[in-house]
Amino acid sequence: MELISQKMRKLAPEMDPLRLGTGWKPGDLSKPQIMVESTFGDSHPGSGHLNQLVDAARRGIADAGGYGARYFCTDICDGESQGTDGINYSLASREMIANMIEIHANATPFDGGVYIASCDKGMPGNLMGLARVNIPSVVIPGGTMSAGPELLTLEQLGMYNAQYERGEIDEARLCWAKENACPSCGACSFIGTASSMQIMAEALGLALPGSALLPATSPDLIDYAYQAGKRSVELALSGLKPSDIVTMDSLENAILVHAAISGSTNCLLHLPAIAHEFGLSIDGNTFDRLHRGAHYLLDIRPAGRWPAEFFYYAGGVPSIMEEIRSMLHLDVMTVTGKTLGENLNELRKNGFYDRCGEWLEAANRKYQLHLTRNDIIRPFDQAIGTDGSIAVLYGNLAPEGAVIKHTACPKEMFHVVLRARPFESEEECLEAVLHHKVEKGDAVFIRNEGPKGSGMPEMFYTSEAISSDPELGRSIALITDGRFSGASTGPVIGHCSPEAQSGGPIALVEKDDLIEINIPERILAIVGVKGQRKTPEEIEAILAERKKHWSPKPCKYQTGVLRLFSAHAASPMKGAYLDFD
Numbered sequence: 001m002e003l004i005s006q007k008m009r010k011l012a013p014e015m016d017p018l019r020l021g022t023g024w025k026p027g028d029l030s031k032p033q034i035m036v037e038s039t040f041g042d043s044h045p046g047s048g049h050l051n052q053l054v055d056a057a058r059r060g061i062a063d064a065g066g067y068g069a070r071y072f073c074t075d076i077c078d079g080e081s082q083g084t085d086g087i088n089y090s091l092a093s094r095e096m097i098a099n100m101i102e103i104h105a106n107a108t109p110f111d112g113g114v115y116i117a118s119c120d121k122g123m124p125g126n127l128m129g130l131a132r133v134n135i136p137s138v139v140i141p142g143g144t145m146s147a148g149p150e151l152l153t154l155e156q157l158g159m160y161n162a163q164y165e166r167g168e169i170d171e172a173r174l175c176w177a178k179e180n181a182c183p184s185c186g187a188c189s190f191i192g193t194a195s196s197m198q199i200m201a202e203a204l205g206l207a208l209p210g211s212a213l214l215p216a217t218s219p220d221l222i223d224y225a226y227q228a229g230k231r232s233v234e235l236a237l238s239g240l241k242p243s244d245i246v247t248m249d250s251l252e253n254a255i256l257v258h259a260a261i262s263g264s265t266n267c268l269l270h271l272p273a274i275a276h277e278f279g280l281s282i283d284g285n286t287f288d289r290l291h292r293g294a295h296y297l298l299d300i301r302p303a304g305r306w307p308a309e310f311f312y313y314a315g316g317v318p319s320i321m322e323e324i325r326s327m328l329h330l331d332v333m334t335v336t337g338k339t340l341g342e343n344l345n346e347l348r349k350n351g352f353y354d355r356c357g358e359w360l361e362a363a364n365r366k367y368q369l370h371l372t373r374n375d376i377i378r379p380f381d382q383a384i385g386t387d388g389s390i391a392v393l394y395g396n397l398a399p400e401g402a403v404i405k406h407t408a409c410p411k412e413m414f415h416v417v418l419r420a421r422p423f424e425s426e427e428e429c430l431e432a433v434l435h436h437k438v439e440k441g442d443a444v445f446i447r448n449e450g451p452k453g454s455g456m457p458e459m460f461y462t463s464e465a466i467s468s469d470p471e472l473g474r475s476i477a478l479i480t481d482g483r484f485s486g487a488s489t490g491p492v493i494g495h496c497s498p499e500a501q502s503g504g505p506i507a508l509v510e511k512d513d514l515i516e517i518n519i520p521e522r523i524l525a526i527v528g529v530k531g532q533r534k535t536p537e538e539i540e541a542i543l544a545e546r547k548k549h550w551s552p553k554p555c556k557y558q559t560g561v562l563r564l565f566s567a568h569a570a571s572p573m574k575g576a577y578l579d580f581d
Contacts, residue, residue, distance in 0.1 A: 001239065003111045004135075005033040015108070024067065032066040032236045034229075035110040037101055037129070039122035041074025046118035046194060049185035049216055050142055053225040057114045057140060060229025066236065068114070068229065073100040075122035078458060078485065079154065079188065088455035088557075091269070091483075092565040094121040094128065095578050098277075101129025110135060112236030114228060118142030118187040118216070120486070123197035124270035127206070128577075131277035134243050136235035138228045138335050139207040141198035143216030145186035147307035151367065153189040154181045155302050155487030158464025165434050165465075186216025189308040190301040192486025196263035197270060202317045203254040204274075205245045205334035209343045210352055212317050215309045220355070231335065240337060246278050249329035253340065255287055256327050259294035260320050262303045262389035262407045264486030265494060269456075273575030284392035284401035284573045288522065291388025296407055297323055297378045302487045303389070303407045306376060313360035314376035318347050323380045392573075393493065395525030396539060397505050397515065400497035401573045402479070406519050408467075408489035410474045414520060417527065418443035418477055420513040426459055426482075433465045433472065440475035443515040447506050449482030450499025451569030451576040454556050460485040463492045477517055479524075481506050481572065493517070493524065495572040501552055502571075508546040 009015055009029065016029055036057055040050040058068035075097060081087045105113065113135050115126040123141070130137050147153055160177040163169045187194035195213055202212035208231065211224040251271065258267050268287055275282045297320060299305050321328060321344060330341030338346070347353070357373070364371055378384055389407040394400075406414070421438055422445040423429035429446050432438050444466075450456050459482050467473045467490025477491040481499035484492050498504030505526070509515075514528030528534050529542055557563045570579040 003032060003236070004109045005111050006030065008109055028067040032111045032233050034061050034066050034068045034112045034114060034232050034236065035071055035105055036061070036068045036114045036116070037071045037073070037104060037126065038116035039075045039097070039118070039126070040072055040116070043074050044077030044080060044119065045145055045182055045185045046077070046142060046187045047074055047122065050116050050118065052222065053116050053140055053142065056222045056225035057116065057229035057232070060226040061114070061233055064230040064233035066233035069110070071104045073097050075117070075119055075125065078120050082458065083461050087457040088562060090121060090458070091451065091456045091576060092561050094125040094270070094273070095565065096561065097122060097125025098128035098132060101126065102132050105133040105135065112232045113137035114140060114232045116140045116142060116225070118198065119194040120192070120197070120266065123194065123201060124274065127201060127274045128277045130206070130242055131246065131274060134241050136232070136238065136240055137206070137242055138232050138235060139201045140225050140228045141201055141207055141212045143186045143214045143218065143221050144195060144308040145182060145189050145216055146184040146309055147189050148180035148183045151307055152177060152180050153301055153307050155188065155190045155192065157181055158461060158487070159468040161461070162434065162465045162468045184217050188487070190487055191261055191263060191298065191303070191308060193264040193266040194486070195308050196258065196261065196267050196486055199257060199261060199263065199317055200254050200267060200271065203257040204250050205332060205340065206242060208335065209347055210316050210318050213308060214312045235335070238337065240333070243278060245333050245335060247332060248280060250332045251275055251280065251282055252290060253328050253332060255290045256294055256324055257317065257320055259291045259388035260296060260324055261298040261300070262296050262405065265390060265403045265405050265484055266486055268390070268403050268495065269483065269572065269576050273577040276575055276577055284403065287390060288392040291390055293386065294327070294388040295324060295380055295383035296385040296389050297380070297383055299376055299378065299384060302489050303405070304384070306371070310360070310363065310371070310376045313356055313363055314373045315353050315356045318344060318352065319373070319377050323377065391519050391522055393517070393519070393522050393524035395523050396536070396543065397509070397526050398496045398524045399505070400571055402493050402496040402524050404493045404519065409491050409519070412474050413477060413491040413517065415518045416477070418515050418517070419531065420445060420509050420511060420515050422447060422509050422511065424448060426457070426462055430462045430465060433462060438472065438476060440471065442476045444476055444478045445506065445509055446478070446480040446482060447500040448553055449480055450501055450572055452566045453481065453499055453501035453553070455562050455565055456483055456572065456576060458483055458485045459492070459494070460488060463488040463490055466490050466492070479506070479515070483572070497571050497573040499572060503547065503550065503552065505543060507550060508543050510546070
């Protein structure tokens with residue numbers, strides 16, 4: 001089999017001299033050529049360390065007889081842009097990363113790829129690009145940062161900030177939290193979107209077994225990167241492609257792992273978008289079906305007790321998969337060239353769990369704890385919950401669906417009827433929540449924040465202000481066509497579809513409409529007007545009349561990437577990918 005890189009050399013006589021001018025040696029030109037794509041950059045802790053993994057992967061590639069060429073498309077930090085208009089660029093950046101990977105790989109074709117990322121849009125953007133390019137490839141998840149003193153982790157900053165705004169803590173305590181919440185490189189130390197998507201990469205079979213969400217400072221991570229580099233050359237020579245690995249069965253495996261870890265609601269944006277790149281289709285119904293009856297096992301923040309570094313100490317993705325083994329498709333192919341079942345059997349024999357146990361003992365000494373593996377990843381028959389972690393709600397308010405992480409929602413809010421309080425911006429809503437201008441029993445709406453409305457930013461500060469208030473966190477709900485941080489907790493419902501900018505029913509909600517939330521029955525519906533109950537037929541007629549007087553807001557962005565994104569983004573429940581159909 002002639003490698004595509006060698007075919008290209010024959011077609012483009014300028015290629016060899018240009019690569020020699022880049023630093024390649026004459027002997028490198030005939031080797032398997034591997035694109036090493038990463039989000040390395042100084043944008044945030046999740047990407048600032050990735051060049052170490054790039055270097056380790058290139059060593060592995062070289063030792064396997066290949067040549068690794070470095071390509072970079074760094075990502076932005078949702079945390080740094082949170083609460084500003086900068087967060088509007090977040091979801092759009094996923095598409096741009098995938099686009100640049102497509103350009104990098106197809107402008108000068110490579111025989112294989114290594115993809116290195118850690119965070120919220122970097123990892124899904126790389127997975128989308130990997131699917132689109134579809135050359136033999138392996139993913140290296142970039143790991144998680146360490147916890148700070150008192151096991152402080154970044155998702156607690158919203159709570160500290162809300163407490164400061166309410167006068168419950170002083171400025172010195174807030175500054176202490178800011179100065180200690182990110183003590184190392186790596187993704188934020190909780191099961192937010194970054195951690196969830198690293199786990200999804202392994203659960204899909206695209207990363208080496210056990211490599212997802214290691215501590216970013218661990219020498220084990222460097223070794224995984226080296227081994228991934230070696231494996232990329234073997235994949236290039238064998239011809240095993242991502243499309244041979246990612247199937248409906250492997251997507252179902254990933255969703256079952258998502259249920260077991262109480263993964264970020266943003267996975268309901270990213271996995272459908274990744275599936276779309278592979279020519280497959282999953283939606284909210286797929287998630288809801290698989291989460292029903294699924295066992296939630298992982299006691300890691302924000303829904304659980306421990307920082308994310310403990311995930312690896314308890315055995316990581318393989319340990320989760322062992323607990324839910326009976327529910328998985330074990331015959332799916334993986335990047336190792338072996339099936340998932342074969343990988344799990346091999347890990348039992350090769351000392352993987354012993355190494356993890358040694359790390360757990362070291363962490364117990366460091367943090368003065370006495371945790372066992374089962375304190376972090378519960379046994380299947382001792383699950384934290386047995387109905388997954390998310391629910392997709394439907395009704396006349398969300399005909400295409402809306403998403404709630406019910407494992408992070410107070411039980412009191414599982415079936416309620418609330419009064420609508422619509423706001424047209426997060427800033428207006430946040431001010432009302434912080435200064436007690438909303439009341440018990442309110443359904444607080446933030447609309448026109450979907451992909452077409454403003455890029456689909458996160459409503460993190462508002463959700464934290466609600467969930468950190470002992471009274472409001474158990475008596476009101478936040479509903480939006482925007483989305484939430486993977487760190488968000490509380491009675492928060494996002495991705496409400498169709499979005500307001502598209503004329504979805506959320507655009508038609510008026511003050512004092514009655515809103516029913518019924519998580520067990522998966523219902524999100526307008527059931528009354530001006531505080532009075534109405535029949536479904538009456539509500540339908542009222543919404544039809546309101547729609548006659550509704551018109552979309554002018555597009556918030558008239559130029560640039562957000563204009564492109566708002567014009568072509570698919571529905572949130574489809575994945576909000578760029579749709580040109």
